Amino acid sequence: MNLKGIHHVSAMTAKAKENYPFYTDILGLRLIKKTVNQDNPSVYHLFYGDEQGNPGTELTFFEIPHMAPNREGVSSISATSLRVPSNKALEFWLKRFDDYGVKHGEISERAGRLTLEFRDFETQRFFLVSDENDNGVKSGIPWDKSPVPTEFAITGLGPVQLTVRRTESTIRVLTDLLGFRLKNSFPSTIENQQPIMVFETGEGGSGAEIHLEERTDLKVQRLGRGGVHHVALRADNEDELYQWIEKINDARFQNSGFVDRFYFKSLYFREPNGILFEIATDGPGFATDEELEHLGESLALPPFLEPKRADIESILEPLDTNKKPY
Template identity: 90%
Template structure:
């Protein structure tokens, strides 16, 4: 039983409207679900992804208005990668980010792939990563209504970076519990810091990697807008998820137990450095309650919240995501 790779990454935003504009207009992603935080339905939960919202392409945001900025530090998910088809695509993205006034670095090699670092409007840290040398890793299907040409479009999630003060306990969870394996290391860009360790799961490839960074020069992260809340890993189905729940319980990790998120089923637990992990099933998927051609255009609520729709809509600030 192997985790298949990264399922989704969930981050924090203070401004749903600006978030929607950035991720659809600048990055060209599709809003695949406009819903609410199921644990706090007074705020939005926005899901972006490829045309169908396939697992492994999903980037999600909880909106907490007036949230303080993220303070970067250890015990954090410190960077998220987004896959593009080729090295040439990175040249396109340099120009596009410049055109939109987005802060970015230079194209550099990282773990054997060309990458382009940038920050979103709330300073969340990203890398665009080329699939040039990962030709057999299945990619998502770019949205045909995106303003980004298909040959340069973002096709899914790439490596996720964790930053911790001491890596040993996190390594044990990744390898002994979750079945990741050490693939490689590469130098840190920070002086006097250890090399970054690359762990992979499933069939490998950029969408199945965790990059583990040790930093002795940072305080603990204070999660805020522009920070990442959790990373989810892919389980094939619900039966497999229940087996993972048994395994997490046997390892004596406090956890959420089985959680039905309607669009997928989940388990949550924190590894020893305090980073929140989720294991999520590939299905049922985001077309469960909306037609594929109209994903994300209206407020979608899971059945257990549908009876509260009027109250929820009265609290939420309107967010127009209808098709133009």
Template identity: 70%
Template structure:
């Protein structure tokens, strides 16, 4: 049993159409699945990733039109990183962000890598991270129809940042339950706060890292549009996931048990600071109900929702995602 790295990050948006435009036209990701939240079929669930949505490249969004603005704070997934091929790519993205009027910071170093922080139109907190000297978990392959040149394109998820009240509680779950390793630390960006802890799993590298930031100067985050709902970690297959279900149960964490999401199998639980973790299998993948050529162009529903298609579509605002 080994966590292979990051699987996906799921966040909240209030505007699916604007979200689709930003993540495909500005960031150059591919929409690999347009479906619904299986726990609330009145909302879209959009999956973005590399050319085929490989595990570790997926950034997903639930649409909640009435979501309020996020009030940032602790006990949250406070930043999501996206990997780019090298340092030169960050210079390209600086120019692109200026061209598209994207709010961004300067190129700075985090955990030994150059990074570029930015936000989307709903203040979703994002960080581009260079793979210049990265080793470990491999990235994906940008879609060849992306508006961003492949040599600069996003190749997957990088380190996920957790901001918590008590880092020792989250660290204990990462290492003692999930088998992450403490790799090191780097200085906090806020004076007077502890160093940020860096954990890695599996083959290591930025595609497996979790950065844990302890803050004593913030309230508890109130999530809304622009916040992250959960982070998912990769497990190899269904057999191994069922072993994780038993391990988490024995650790006495309240959890979802085994969940079939059709495109992968999952387990959900909250760590002691209240952040929602998911363990998700690498397969079956997103080609189970669509050809890879047309991923994301139609509303895809898992078999157990297909008989409700007419009702589901009637409650969704049309979202044109056909590539022309």
């Protein structure tokens, strides 16, 4: 068994109506699925990605209206990276963020790559990361109807950063249980803190890295809007997922067991520092219940929720995603 990289990252938003234009009109991602939280179908679950919603490109949001702001801290997924094709693309995004009033830092090196830090409208922390010299897991394919030119477009998920108070137990989970390998480290920008460690899996590269940060100066995160709920890792297929379930049971981690999310199959477990991991299969994919050219335009429900459609639609605040191409 060999995890292939990052599958998706799921975060929290309080405002789907503002989330949707930020991630499509400003960041240029495609809304590939407008659905609901399967564990709480009274709220939206929005999926963004490349043109087909390929695994490794999916950024998702649970909407919890009136949710308090995220308080950053340890036991958290503290930053998500988004891949862009080149160093030149970062210069494009620097100007674009200025034009749209997006809070951002400056282009700087991080883990051997040029990056650009920014925050979304709910202060979620991101890095754009250049794929200029990346030779690992392939990126996704930009949507040709995006407002962002293809040569500068976001092509998928890059490294995900975990922040914990003590790294030992998380290192054991990453290496001994999940099969990640320590690649290198890079300096923290926070004074008197340890270097940030870089772990990789599968073919390696930007789409297969987890960065592990130790912080002794922070309280535990209080998850809220602008925070990340979990990170999912890629299993090739359902048979392999069942092997992971057996392995995680043997390691005596409490877990969800097999969960059918319709668009992929999953397992969830929480490691000792409180990070929630998901292992998800690459398929069946997001075109299972919608035509590829119309992904995300209508409310999609998995079969077990379809009989409750009228009730669900009566609760959800309407979100118009059936707009003409950019």
